[in-house]
Amino acid sequence: MNVVLFVYGTLGPGGDWWPLIAPYAVATTANAVPGVLYDTGRGYPGAVFTVCDTLVHGWCRTLVDPPLAQLDRYEGDEYTRVEVRCVDGTRALTYHWIAPLSGLTPVPSGRWPIPGAPMPGAGGPDLA
Numbered sequence: 478m479n480v481v482l483f484v485y486g487t488l489g490p491g492g493d494w495w496p497l498i499a500p501y502a503v504a505t506t507a508n509a510v511p512g513v514l515y516d517t518g519r520g521y522p523g524a525v526f527t528v529c530d531t532l533v534h535g536w537c538r539t540l541v542d543p544p545l546a547q548l549d550r551y552e553g554d555e556y557t558r559v560e561v562r563c564v565d566g567t568r569a570l571t572y573h574w575i576a577p578l579s580g581l582t583p584v585p586s587g588r589w590p591i592p593g594a595p596m597p598g599a600g601g602p603d604l605a
Contacts, residue, residue: 512526
């Protein structure tokens, strides 16, 4: 089963967790989804996808037989998996922030990492 996953943070190219889904990826293209990107202050972003004038920029990764249950566990209780429509019309799964927004800072550019901001290293996970 092929799945398109929209990634916008640490699962993006060059992100600490990019290798998490690399074994399943057959294509990656830049894209964007209407919404607001937030800096959680914990070294990773959260995004709220909604009809609005701002965009969350990221990548659509086409994955073959991805381990979605493991990805859900990786994303944890702060996110829920939802389907979104990208600006080019592509339908994709992604992770929508459901934890409280208090203490989070909107990222006006809609891009992660924030240009010029130091990013903590986190290594890489194992889905097995």
